[in-house]
Amino acid sequence: MDTSFEFVREFVRNEAGIVIEAGKEYLVESRLAPIVRSEGLASIDALVQTLRGSRQTELHRKVVDAMTTNETTFFRDIDPFELLRTDLLPKLINARRLSKRLTIWYAASSTGQEPYSVSILLREHFPELKDWRIEQVATDICRKALDRARAGRYSQLEVNRGMPAKLLLRYFDKQGLEWQLKDDIRSMVTFHEMNLNGAWSRIPQCDIVFIRNVMIYFDVAAKQRILGKIYDLLRPDGYLFLGAAESTMNLDERYVRMPVNRAGCYLPTGTGTRT
Numbered sequence: 001m002d003t004s005f006e007f008v009r010e011f012v013r014n015e016a017g018i019v020i021e022a023g024k025e026y027l028v029e030s031r032l033a034p035i036v037r038s039e040g041l042a043s044i045d046a047l048v049q050t051l052r053g054s055r056q057t058e059l060h061r062k063v064v065d066a067m068t069t070n071e072t073t074f075f076r077d078i079d080p081f082e083l084l085r086t087d088l089l090p091k092l093i094n095a096r097r098l099s100k101r102l103t104i105w106y107a108a109s110s111t112g113q114e115p116y117s118v119s120i121l122l123r124e125h126f127p128e129l130k131d132w133r134i135e136q137v138a139t140d141i142c143r144k145a146l147d148r149a150r151a152g153r154y155s156q157l158e159v160n161r162g163m164p165a166k167l168l169l170r171y172f173d174k175q176g177l178e179w180q181l182k183d184d185i186r187s188m189v190t191f192h193e194m195n196l197n198g199a200w201s202r203i204p205q206c207d208i209v210f211i212r213n214v215m216i217y218f219d220v221a222a223k224q225r226i227l228g229k230i231y232d233l234l235r236p237d238g239y240l241f242l243g244a245a246e247s248t249m250n251l252d253e254r255y256v257r258m259p260v261n262r263a264g265c266y267l268p269t270g271t272g273t274r275t
């Protein structure tokens with residue numbers, strides 16, 4: 001397993017920029033075991049042997065997918081969404097009142113809870129946006145997560161994690177044991193596959209970028225490269241959201257953190273107050 005572990009580690013780092021720490025053999029084993037079973041292989045060593053024998057097959061994709069962590073919830077950490085509702089969106093709506101356009105990018109959207117939370121927030125609280133062009137692009141490397149996101153279908157457990165009952169009943173239909181997000185909200189977001197550590201395509205200039213809880217898996221050089229590229233995409237009066245435990249500190253000093261509790265919101269302009 002030692003050399004197989006090293007192979008997977010190296011492979012996932014090269015493909016996705018995801019750093020698997022030494023000693024995490026158990027993680028690789030538990031993530032790859034379902035693939036070993038479904039492919040009818042004898043062991044992880046056999047899986048690695050197959051991977052070594054070819055390049056860029058469907059199996060390679062499955063291994064990358066399996067090594068991603070897709071943990072997410074609706075309205076995760078709530079503070080960013082409150083900040084958007086009470087402060088940032090009113091400001092942006094005022095600033096863009098002539099063009100009537102807003103662009104939001106979710107750079108690691110996983111199974112869709114993050115972009116759909118914002119979409120519901122927009123519908124609930126900003127009826128004045130009805131005739132605006134709101135472009136919401138959501139990307140992720142994981143195909144399985146993207147498929148689920150596009151479907152907009154969630155288990156009871158998933159909606160229990162963050163979706164208030166009132167909004168659940170208003171924006172979802174119960175179908176069997178699951179909850180189907182209504183098309184009206186689903187159609188507000190376009191999902192496509194994109195590797196943050198590969199070539200970036202189809203990402204427009206943005207008013208808001210969410211890149212929460214993904215760079216924790218990358219090394220410093222990758223974080224710096226990504227934050228630099230986002231800086232160029234973000235409008236000067238736009239906003240960047242990182243996860244609650246993440247920071248731009250010592251990575252890209254051009255961002256300034258908004259002094260708002262745990263919102264993880266950064267300005268690219270240096271006009272805020274450093275905390």
Ligand SMILES: C[S@@+](CC[C@H](N)C(=O)[O-])C[C@H]1O[C@@H](n2cnc3c(N)ncnc32)[C@H](O)[C@@H]1O
Nearest residue numbers: 016068070072108110141142195196212213214
């Ligand atoms: C923990 S989830 C975060 C989801 C959401 N942003 C949130 O905060 O709730 C991390 C996501 O990053 C994605 N990811 C990991 N490496 C990536 C890469 N190189 N490019 C794009 N997405 C990546 C994973 O597939 C996963 O869906």
